[in-house]
Amino acid sequence: MLNKMRSFQKSTILPALPLADSELVKRAQRGNTAAFEELVKRYEHKVYNIAYRMLSNEEEAKDALQDTFIRAFRFIKKFKGDSSFYTWLYRITTNVCLTRLKRRKGKESVTLSLDEPVKDEEDMIRELPDVTHTPEILFERKQTQQAIQTAISELPSEYRSVVVLRDLQGLSNKEVSKALQLSIAAVKSRLHRGRVFLRKKLSKYIEQ
């Protein structure tokens, strides 16, 4: 199986210079699996982060990551290029997460209690290096991160997707509106309400 996978990965050799997303998409649409794998490598971290912020659960975020790329793989031929590839991909991600949240709502409460700590991120590799390493600062930072994630998990899902894409992933209002198929006015309104909600929830940390 692994040998087959390797041959799948090496099915078409890509040039050394990085290709633009649009070029990789064109190649993937023609059935070039190496091009699709390159797109996966480019966006898997961001897709995982959106899913984790939306779902507040490591295992569910991994499942959402897989669901997102399977859907992208199935439907890449239907992608017309009206928006950037990543906006299209993030739309799939948020839809996958919202579906999971809806399903979860039937089984249990979507929100987490403030007393309930979110999944520990200790063993995950971080992109940004820690400038300060004193145990007190690291502990404080970890607590703040947990508080942020808990507060995000308590946001109503329609605000959560906007805040995650706009404030945590750094998309523009226009990109968020395309990804979530909302008007720019709706994005701005939900973003503001989401921020107001989070400001209240995180007042303890913000007022320090």
Place this chain on the structure above:
Amino acid sequence: MISCYQLSQIISEFIDGELSEDVCVEIRQHIAFCPDCRREHEQFLKLLTFFHCNCMIQITETTHLELMQVIFEEFEKPLKIEHKPRKISKKRKTS
């Protein structure tokens, strides 16, 4: 001059730099004289700083390989041929 309530409604757009310069001047003047709104503005800025400092989680090599495995399995799946039932024309030829 802009009121505290009005400011509270557009503070996000102000922070994101999406308001006209005239409105921004009014807001800056208001913030300079209103301690409550200044505090609110500072809190929003701090909130956004938290988000930007919030580390990006990198997925592990195992998660990447698992992902590639499921995509590979998807690639290997035989194409499903949908057997659509033949449409039976309601119109019958009249002789």
